[in-house]
Amino acid sequence: MPVLETITQRHAFRALSAEPIADEVLTEITQAGCLAPSCYNNQPWRIIVARGERLTALKTSLAEGNAWAQVAPAIIAMAVRACDDCRLEDGRDYAFYDAGLCAMNMILQATALGLVAHPIAGYSPAKAKKALGIPKDYVLINLIILGRRGESNSLTDWQRAAESGQRERRPVDTTVAFEAWPAAWQT
Numbered sequence: 014m015p016v017l018e019t020i021t022q023r024h025a026f027r028a029l030s031a032e033p034i035a036d037e038v039l040t041e042i043t044q045a046g047c048l049a050p051s052c053y054n055n056q057p058w059r060i061i062v063a064r065g066e067r068l069t070a071l072k073t074s075l076a077e078g079n080a081w082a083q084v085a086p087a088i089i090a091m092a093v094r095a096c097d098d099c100r101l102e103d104g105r106d107y108a109f110y111d112a113g114l115c116a117m118n119m120i121l122q123a124t125a126l127g128l129v130a131h132p133i134a135g136y137s138p139a140k141a142k143k144a145l146g147i148p149k150d151y152v153l154i155n156l157i158i159l160g161r162r163g164e165s166n167s168l169t170d171w172q173r174a175a176e177s178g179q180r181e182r183r184p185v186d187t188t189v190a191f192e193a194w195p196a197a198w199q200t
């Protein structure tokens with residue numbers, strides 16, 4: 014399948030089913046993540062796949078607005094430390110950048126396998142780190158909620174509308190330019 018098709022298919026769906034995901038599938042998703050490029054091949058990401066008792070504990074960290082994720086059969090947690098990757102002038106802390114590349118690889122692989130992979134920042138990092146035994150000096154940069162698409166009954170009205178709505182993106186000329194920084198972007 015052409016990559017653009019998978020990219021277009023991907024959507025941050027919230028209506029999930031509790032149907033379990035096989036370990037082989039979860040492994041395939043993490044393999045895709047580990048094939049991401051990273052600065053000096055530092056591979057700063059640490060990936061914890063929660064899908065048993067730890068998953069139940071992890072779910073207590075979810076923000077109220079992410080109640081939709083309570084049914085998820087698996088959640089991937091990604092932890093990084095800036096000191097494990099290139100730290101270059103001008104604020105270029107590549108651990109976070111590289112973790113994003115790893116996350117997107119996993120999200121696209123999950124999408125290609127017919128799953129929903131929805132990254133979230135809405136959780137208590139302290140609670141989530143405790144649930145998974147992640148050391149304090151790591152930044153738990155995101156959780157990726159995994160599952161198959163399911164019923165939307167438990168969603169709020171706006172969340173239900175977002176399931177079928179058009180993708181919302183800023184006008185392209187506010188984010189993409191050719192040749193040089195446009196005058197219109199001066200703040």
Ligand SMILES: Cc1cc2nc3c(=O)[nH]c(=O)nc-3n(C[C@H](O)[C@H](O)[C@H](O)COP(=O)(O)O)c2cc1C
Nearest residue numbers: 023024025026078079132133134135136155180181
């Ligand atoms: C870093 C990050 C954090 C996010 N946090 C949440 C979240 O806490 N809850 C949620 O429902 N969606 C969350 N999202 C999903 C975004 O809201 C979603 O990607 C965005 O609205 C664009 O929609 P689309 O991914 O379907 O194109 C997050 C996405 C990213 C990349």
